[in-house]
Structure formats: structure tokens, C-alpha cells
Amino acid sequence: MVGIIIATHGEFATGILQSAAMIFGEQENAEAVTLMPSEGPDDVRAKMEKAIASFDNQDDVLFLVDFWGGTPFNQASSLLEGKEDKWAIVAGLNLAMVIESYASRLSMNTAHEIAAHIIGTAKDAVKVKPEALEPETAAGPAADASGASAGAPGSFEYVLARIDSRLLHGQVATSWTRSTSPTRIIVVSDTVAKDELRKKLIQQAAPSGIKAHTVPIQKMIELAKDDQHFGGQRALLLFENPQDALRAVEGGVPLDTINVGSMSHSTGKVQLDKVLAFDQNDIDAFKRLKELGVEFDVRKVPDNHGANMDDILRRAQSEIDRQK
Incomplete structure (x- = not known):
């Protein structure tokens, strides 16, 4: 695995390392x-x-530094001498760059590969609001790719269906899109579909080159049955809760596996760990999904070890029964 050093003036490096861990998970060799x-x-x-x-692999090292010509950059450059064929430096540090470098280590084996790849992500992360202040640029290849196969006969390919009360956030926009390569992110929710502000925020949170949509559950059922317009489209579906996922599956959305990422706590729910909370309705929905043949993949991010859903539901049921 490529070792990553984040180097900055002041505590910026420590803070951004912590922020990246919140989104992508704790990382070794960083x-x-x-x-x-x-x-x-x-x-x-x-x-x-x-x-x-301290790195497991000292042959491939990537330096992410705050700006070109500063002391962290200069010292990294000094260490780079004689190792230019293996090591690399990228200046202009931002959070998107760090997260993308983590994700890239899942499929790229050299510092040079990762350095070349993350530059585009780091630049795309720099945006301005109001959008009218953005300089006009020609649509790039990524924008073209997002709709390249629209209109071709065929149905969606479902690359991921995820239950996550936070819907489209950093872990989804980076690690899961990186590992599944969707062309569409679809939030399936009657509640969110009626909320114009949340719909707009979801669109803005989509990674560069991937379109995000919000649709009611019934609309998703209709889209799943449309075999004329979505050939080649790779869909990543996001549900706020298991009840919405159950309605979609019962309506005909063909999901074999559902990733369970985050279910937030609220009044009446039992908290099993930092990210999963259940009430009886949640448990019943998961049991019904299992009866319909759906399997569960309980992971926050792709490189986590999966947990056993049957054990989780048993613990949740036991805790709910105990509190009665």
C-alpha cells in the first residue's frame, strides 16, 4: 500500500487527517x-x-502538502531526490484530495498513479456559490460520460443499494462511488422528493461526472420496470430507512443485496453501535426483506469488514423486548 504523508504549516494536517477519517474511516500508512x-x-x-x-511500504510514498514552495513542500522535495521514479508530491491540499487518495489506494499500487489521478478531483472540489460566480468552462469528458448511454435500450444495472439515514454524504460520494462506478445516484424517498432544499443539496453533493436524482418510491418502481431507456446506466440507490427499501422491493425493484450503512437514533429506538439504531418497525422491515430473498451487507465503507445482520437483529430485538 502506498504510504501517504500530509504535511502543512500548523495543525492543518492533523485536522484534515481527522476529517478524512470521519468520512472514509481510519487509515493505515497515513x-x-x-x-x-x-x-x-x-x-x-x-x-x-x-x-x-513507520510505513509498511517505503518504496512508494505520496506527499500531500499545503502549497508549492512552502517549507513542507521544500522538505518533501529534498527527500524526493533520487526517488523520483517512485515517490511523488501533490501541492494544494484539500479534503477531497485526501479522500480520493485513500480511495485510489484500493485499486492503484503506485504513488505516481495516485498523484496523477487525484489532481482532477482536487480541482473539481473547488466551487463557488452563487453558481453564477463560477467561470464558464466547456463540458469535460466526465460530464459527457454521465449521460453517454442514456436512451439505449435496456434496464438499470444496480451497482449498490444502500440504507443510510444521511443519504448522499462523504462516504457515499467518495468511497462507495469509487468502488461501484455508478452513472446515476438515485435517492428513493417520498419525504425527500417533496423537499426542494434537500433535493438541491443532494444534487450539489454528487461527485463530478455523476448525476444525482431524487424520486418518490412509486416512481422508482416505474423506472425499474422501464426496459426501454436505461441501458448501460449504473444506478446507486439510497434509502433513508428499511421501510422505504421494502416498499421498493415489494413493488418490483430487483435488489438482491442491500448495503446497511447508517441508521440514526431517534426516540423509541435502541442504539446498538455508533451508526445503527432500530425500533420494532425497522426489525420487521428487515425480516420481511429477508423473506423476499434480499441479503444484507453491513458496512460503512467498502474496506470495512461486514457484520452479520442476523446477529444484529437478534440483539436489537432482545434490547427492545428488555425495555418493554
Whole structure:
């Protein structure tokens, strides 16, 4: 695995490492290096050398630094000498760059590959609102690709169906889209479909080159039965809760597996861990989905180990019964 050093002036590196972990999960072989006001170039170099020594693979190292020409960049450049064929530096650090570098390590084996890949993501993450302030640019290849097969005969290919009370957020927009390569992200919810603000926020949260839509459950059922317009489209479906997923499956949306990522706590629910909370209606919906032949993949992000849904439901039922 490529080792990643995030190096900045001040605590920026530590903070962005923490932020990336919240979205993508804790990562091995990734270290923050900070240049504090009382420190100098030699201190930064020593921290970088210590971080590199801790990596499982010291042949491929990627430096993500705050800006070109600063002390972190200069010390990384000094260490890079003689290793240019393996190591790489990317300046202009932002959170999207860090998350994409993590995701890229799942399929890319060299620092050079990752460095070349993440530049586009880092640039695409820089946006402005109101949108009218954006400079006009020609539509790029990614924009064309998102609709390249629209209109071709055939039905959706469902690359992921996920229950997540947060719907389209960082983990979905980065790690799951990276691992499943959808051309469409579809939020399936009667509630959200009536909320113009949430619909707009979901559209804005979509990764570059992927279109996001929000549709009522019945509309998704109709789309699933339309075999004339969606050939080649790879759909990632997001449900807020298991009840909505159940309605979709009972209506004819052909889902074999549902990923269970996050179910937020509310009054009357039992909290089993940091991300999963259930009430009796949730348990009953999952049991009915299982009766319909649906399997469950309980993971927050692709590189997590999956949990056993039957065990989770048994624990949830036991806790609910105990509280009665």
C-alpha cells in the first residue's frame, strides 16, 4: 500500500487527517506532519523521515502538502531526490484530495498513479456559490460520460443499494462511488422528493461526472420496470430507512443485496453501535426483506469488514423486548 504523508504549516494536517477519517474511516500508512511556529525545516524533515519509517511500504510514498514552495513542500522535495521514479508530491491540499487518495489506494499500487489521478478531483472540489460566480468552462469528458448511454435500450444495472439515514454524504460520494462506478445516484424517498432544499443539496453533493436524482418510491418502481431507456446506466440507490427499501422491493425493484450503512437514533429506538439504531418497525422491515430473498451487507465503507445482520437483529430485538 502506498504510504501517504500530509504535511502543512500548523495543525492543518492533523485536522484534515481527522476529517478524512470521519468520512472514509481510519487509515493505515497515513501520517500528518506539522510545522509549528517554534519549529524549522529540520524539524519537518525529521518528522517526515519518522513517518516514512513507520510505513509498511517505503518504496512508494505520496506527499500531500499545503502549497508549492512552502517549507513542507521544500522538505518533501529534498527527500524526493533520487526517488523520483517512485515517490511523488501533490501541492494544494484539500479534503477531497485526501479522500480520493485513500480511495485510489484500493485499486492503484503506485504513488505516481495516485498523484496523477487525484489532481482532477482536487480541482473539481473547488466551487463557488452563487453558481453564477463560477467561470464558464466547456463540458469535460466526465460530464459527457454521465449521460453517454442514456436512451439505449435496456434496464438499470444496480451497482449498490444502500440504507443510510444521511443519504448522499462523504462516504457515499467518495468511497462507495469509487468502488461501484455508478452513472446515476438515485435517492428513493417520498419525504425527500417533496423537499426542494434537500433535493438541491443532494444534487450539489454528487461527485463530478455523476448525476444525482431524487424520486418518490412509486416512481422508482416505474423506472425499474422501464426496459426501454436505461441501458448501460449504473444506478446507486439510497434509502433513508428499511421501510422505504421494502416498499421498493415489494413493488418490483430487483435488489438482491442491500448495503446497511447508517441508521440514526431517534426516540423509541435502541442504539446498538455508533451508526445503527432500530425500533420494532425497522426489525420487521428487515425480516420481511429477508423473506423476499434480499441479503444484507453491513458496512460503512467498502474496506470495512461486514457484520452479520442476523446477529444484529437478534440483539436489537432482545434490547427492545428488555425495555418493554
